[in-house]
Amino acid sequence: MKLEVPGFVAGAIAAGIKKTEKKDLGVIFSEVPAYAAGLFTTNQVQAAPVLLDKERIKSGRCQAVVVNSGNANACTGPRGIEDARAMAHTAATALGIEEELVLVASTGVIGQPLDLAAIKSALPALAGHLSPSGLPDVAHAIMTTDTFPKALSRQAHIGDKTFTVAAVAKGAGMIRPDMATMLCFVLTDMGATPTALDTALRAAVNASFNAITIDGDTSTNDTVLMLANGLSGLNLADVRCAEAFQDLLNEVLATLALQIVRDGEGATKLVSIKVKGASSENDARQVAYTVANSPLVKTAFFGQDANWGRIMAAIGRAGVPVHPEAIHIYFDDVQMVKDGQGSGKEAEAAATTILKTDRFTITIDLNLGTHAATVHTCDLSIDYIKINADYRS
C-alpha cells in the first residue's frame, strides 16, 4: 500500500532501545509547520510524553513527531519529563525546527528510565534519511507485541483537487510488555484550523478507537495525533471538504481499530457486540462494553460455545435498567434468545456453526427504546494468559 502524503516525510531506525535488533525509533516530519490535534489517555497515571504533548498541543501546531517503542517512559517522575523534553529537543535540533513544534510518544515497559543516550545517538542519522515513503517503517517501529504493522491510506477528490488521509497505529489491550498502549498518528494534506481538526478527530475516534475493547484496561500512554499541512489546497472551512474529510477519516480510523482488535494478544476471533433498543446511546454503550469485557463471555467465544446465559448475566449486571423477559439475542442472524429465554437446540446448533468462524456479530435487542451502540472485542484465549504471564519471567 502506498502511504505517501504530500509534504510529509518519515523514517525509523533500530536505536537499541529494544533488546532485539528491531526498529524502535521513528520520526514523522512535515516540510511546513502543520496544524495539529491530539487525544490522550483518560488514565490519571499518564506517561511523561503524554504530559508534554498535552501542553504543546494547546498551540494547535506541530511539525514533527518522534516516537519510540521498548520503553513507555511512564511512572518515571521528573526525570521522565526531562527525558521526553530532551528527546524532543534532540529531534528539533536534528530537523532544524523549533522545539515547541515537536511532539513525543513512547510505548513499552513502564517504570524504567529511557535510554536517552541511544536516542540522542540515533536521531541525527534518522533525521537525515527521512523519505516520503518512510511511513511504513514508522508503523514497524511502534510495534510491541503487535504481530503485524497497522497502516492505511485513503484519497478523495473535491473538484479537481485530491486530498489524502494516512495513518499508522499500534495495538491496544493486553499488550506485552506491560500495557495496553494504543498509538495512532494521522497525516493529511487537508487544510484546517486546529479547532476543526479537533472536532473531526474526536468524532472519528469516538466511532473507532473508543468503540473497541480487548480487556478493559486503559494505558498510561494512549495517544492519537493528527497533523494537517494544508498542501492539497483544500480546507475544512468548505463544507464539501469537511464532509468528505470526515468520511475518509472515519473509514481510516475504523479500519485501523478493527485491525487492532484482530491483533489483540492471543485473539482468534473478532466479535462485534451490537446493542439496540436501548433507552439511550449511553445505556447501549454501557451494556455493550459490559458484555464485551466479560471474561466468561470472551472465554465462551474462544471455546466456540453458544453460551447465551453468560451474555444474559452480563447484561443484567451492566448497571442499566433492563427487562430480562424482553431481551432478544442474535448470533449473526440466528435468534438465540427470545423474550429472555433460549430458542432451543436447533438455534444453538446454528449459533455454534457461526462461532466457529473468526468474525461474527452478537446483537442484543433490549426492546426498551430506539438507541444503539456497537463495541468490537476479541475472545480470551490460552495464548493471552501465556503472553501476559510469561513477560519478564
Place this chain on the structure above:
Amino acid sequence: MKLEVPGFVAGAIAAGIKKTEKKDLGVIFSEVPAYAAGLFTTNQVQAAPVLLDKERIKSGRCQAVVVNSGNANACTGPRGIEDARAMAHTAATALGIEEELVLVASTGVIGQPLDLAAIKSALPALAGHLSPSGLPDVAHAIMTTDTFPKALSRQAHIGDKTFTVAAVAKGAGMIRPDMATMLCFVLTDMGATPTALDTALRAAVNASFNAITIDGDTSTNDTVLMLANGLSGLNLADVRCAEAFQDLLNEVLATLALQIVRDGEGATKLVSIKVKGASSENDARQVAYTVANSPLVKTAFFGQDANWGRIMAAIGRAGVPVHPEAIHIYFDDVQMVKDGQGSGKEAEAAATTILKTDRFTITIDLNLGTHAATVHTCDLSIDYIKINADYRS
C-alpha cells in the same frame, strides 16, 4: 469438623439432575419454625428460585431450604417459577410443613428446564433420612466446579449457655457450568427477630462475600440465607449476645469467602488487595476492585511477575481522583513503588520471592485520606481459560 447445630437436620442425595452420579439435591430442616434473613444477587437477570425466595423471605420465617445443583433454573420464564414453587411444595409435603416456610436455591446450567420429575421422585426419600450430622452432605451436593466442599462451624459461650453458627457455601466466580453462583446457608440456634438477623447478616456479608472477586461477573443465582431457631435460649436482644454473635458470624463467613477465592477456577494464588489512605471507604473499595479485577494484574500474579506498572495503571483508571506521584505500593512488606515510581531492582527481587508464594497482600497507599478497604482475589491462569472455554464443547 463437627457441623451440628441444635434443632437442625440435613441431608443430600444424588437425584440425577447432574449427569454424574454425584449428590445434587440437599435439604436443610429446622425442627421448629425458624426466623430467617436472606441476601440475593444484584443482577437484574434473576433465577426463578431467587424471585421466589425474595417474596417468601419478607415473612421473616423459614423452616426448610431445598437446594439443587446441576441446573440454575434461570432464564426459564414462567415455567421456571412454577418449577421452583413445585420444588418447594414437594419438600413441604415430604416434611409435613407449610409450603410458605420452604425456601429454594439452584445452581448450574442456565436456560434449561429443571428436571422436576427427578426432584419429585427423590425428595420423599431424602426428607425421611435427614440427620443432625447431614450438613456436610449438603456442602457436597451444592458443588459445581468447586474442587472442595466449603463448610464451617463455630461456637461461643455467653454465661453458661452456648450458641453455634454453622454454614455451608459453594464457590463464586468463573464457575463452570455457566455462572459464578455463590450460595451460602447459615444456621444458628441463636434467637433473633428477622430485623436483627437481617442487620447482622448484611454486616457480615459486606465484610466477606462482598469483599471477594474472581472475575467481576455476578451470578443470576447468588443467595445467602440465614436461619435462626432460638434453641440456645440466647437472643440478639441481649447486647452481649449481639456482639458475640456478630463476631462469630463475621469469622465464619470471612473464612468461607476466602475458601471460595482460593477455589476460584484455575486459581493458584489468593491475593488480598488492601487500599488505604483513601478519601472515602467507597473510593478505597473502587480502587481495590479495579486492581483485583484487572486481567493484566491477575495474569501478572499467575506469572509471578512483580509488574507494578500494571497496578499503577489500574489505579489510574479506577474512576477515583488520585495523585499518581503520591502513591506507594507494597508487596507484603516490600515497598515496590514509592511516590509513584519503582523502588528499584532490589525491591523487585524481594517482591518476586513473595509472588512465588500462594498467599500475599498488595497494599496500595493513596496518601489522600484516612479510609481503607480490602478485596480478596485470585490470579488468572491458563486453567481458568481451559475450564471456561471447554464447557459444553
